[in-house]
Amino acid sequence: MFGLPVVIQNPKQAETLGISIIYQELNLIPHLTVAENIFLGRHKMHNKVHIDWKAINQAAEKILRDLEVDLDVQSKVGSLGIAQQQMVEVAKALSLNAKIIIMDEPTAPLTDKETNNLFAMVRRLKKSGVTIIYISHRLEEIKTLCDRATIMRDGKTITQVEVADITVDQIIKHMVGRELKDKFPKVDKTIGEEIFSVQSLTSAKISDVSFHVKAGEILGFGGLVGAGRTETARTIFGLDEKVSGTIMLHGKELTIKKPKDAISHGIGFVTEDRKGEGLVLSMNVRENISLASLKTLSQGIRLLLKDEHALANDYVDKLNIRTPSIEQLMRNLSGGNQQKVVLAKWLVSESTVLIFDEPTRGIDVGAKIEVYNIINSLAQAGCAIIVISSEIPELLGICDRILVMARGRKTGELTIEEATQEKIMTLATDMGKHVKERSL
């Protein structure tokens, strides 16, 4: 560091040297206030026993003011939005006199406006002499924000470049190690009859959501984080309580009270939170792949272990899941391969309706294309598919139709021909509604 060799054995030493990391999953304590979080473990003291709260609050206020962030230092962190929580993390890093701040995918949970705020902050930090290491999958961000970039693949550095000298496509080329003809592979398929429909679905968090999906069709769900897209999926799947509305499959109304019912009707749900909900990390690849299909894999009470082995091996091959064996524990696989196991799990269950919630979040470009291929081949096989995504290019790239939600309601529906980035954003921010409300 600064030309001198340093030895770093634990996070504390890194901190002392002036290196701070802002992780993807924020490390704040929700029940403590902003100021307490900033100075956690380094309370200013009157004397040995008495904490000087006033000094802490004042110091926190000063840091936030310097950052041009408007936050009440005494509010609980749990009550803040994710973007504000990130600002608290940045403040914490600065309070430690950080010279180098590492940010890991900071914009993943942010809306466009929040992202712009964050970028403004990063630029201010840069101006004040702080070095930022910015880790991101969103290559446009690298283009707009960064000066230099290091491109890595399979745990190795591939190249280091001046960002001004390189295009996004060239970056992608380095990342996947091969030329990508198209980020979004296209396939020939026929869209058939309407097989799945939802009418006036209402829960505590969504109201009056209606849509239908045809066989072979990919319906995109656009909108901002918190617009009610995931909640719609959860309600369909029996995870959130349905207040009213009907869910129809092949013209028959379904009664879904719990996920088990949804699965038995042939509905699959690839959730957003891979580690939290998608996988059992302590189980192996084979056990995860078969998890939603144990019923068909048993005879009476007995599990057909041979069939299970064959099936798991089959899908590991088919989906090109990189693992030493099907007995490998899930936690030892990379994010992209973990995601493919989640997909395998729902492919095995032979669902006819599949809901994908942010299916490519946090996985590399190569794995993304493999995920798109899987989704496409499911559509070709005649499944009705719903893809929830916050990345508008992704929606435009893989969907046949796009439904947009805002504040728990459906605000519009666009065919792929008429859909543009701007139209989706307008519906997602619900501009039309605002104007109307104001004129009333």
Next chain:
Amino acid sequence: MKKISPERLGLKKFNNASNIFGILMALIIMSVILSIATSSFLKPANLLNVLQQISINFTLAIGMSFIILLGGIDLSVGSNVAFSGLIMAILMKNMLFPVWLSILIGVLVAVFIGFLNGFFITFFNLPPFIATLGMMSIARGAAYTITGGQPVYTFPDGFTAITGRVFGIPLYTILIMLVLFILAFYVLKYTRYGRSFYAIGGNRSCANLSGISVKKIEASAYMISGFCCGIAAMVLTSRLDSAVPTNAEGSELDAIAAVVIGGISMSGGEGSVSGTLIGALIIGVIANGMNLLYVPQGAQRMVKGLIILLAVIIDVLRRRKEN
């Protein structure tokens, strides 16, 4: 010399071979040391004694394995044994019920106590620690109440024969353990129901999302534990030929110890009932060995405590390595 590893011994097939392998080695090493240090350890009569001594603990530990696999805990097993044992005793001795019927009713009572645990935990979302802590006190209190604190003793021959010896071998005691072990092993490894325990213990919300009826299975685990309490109550009451409200006091802790030493993670989702068998054997062998070496009771308890700590430390270190 090459290191001895589970792969080299052809144990790779087993999912958790390396965990089992470690504690199996520990058991073997201890046995070797004891057979050198004492002249009587290896004698068949002594080994049969060990098996008889671990029977109650192992029976309870089997039920406890199911619960800890889910990340739960059952503190009420000792009290459950005392209460259901007394029920059997009173039915047989005071009300002159046939032996088989008394046992059946006693076991059903034990299962019902397990059902109540499961009900409180799943229906009211009580933490298992609290729910079973409450039940521990309730069942113990009930045991005192039904006899006014008095013991019940001398039972029909048909009942004491359960733990009697055939040609010097505690045959039925061993058979009961063996049957329970095989059942539990089969269920956990070869059935859909058993697989669900690993899924729920590993990631509850993923299990739910994958269509597993999490609450039903959780409730059933406490009933399995209750059933094991009933069987343990039968064996214990038969062997002592008396039922006292203080029977099996503290035995929940021994059962938890066997499970933990056997490598089932306290946070659930990992481990096997074979590990529990080895865990129970380790506790049994150590107790037996220390008795043979005339180690006083106080020191014995301390050693047992140290072994539990050691087992958990190994579990923690293994986890840290994996992450």
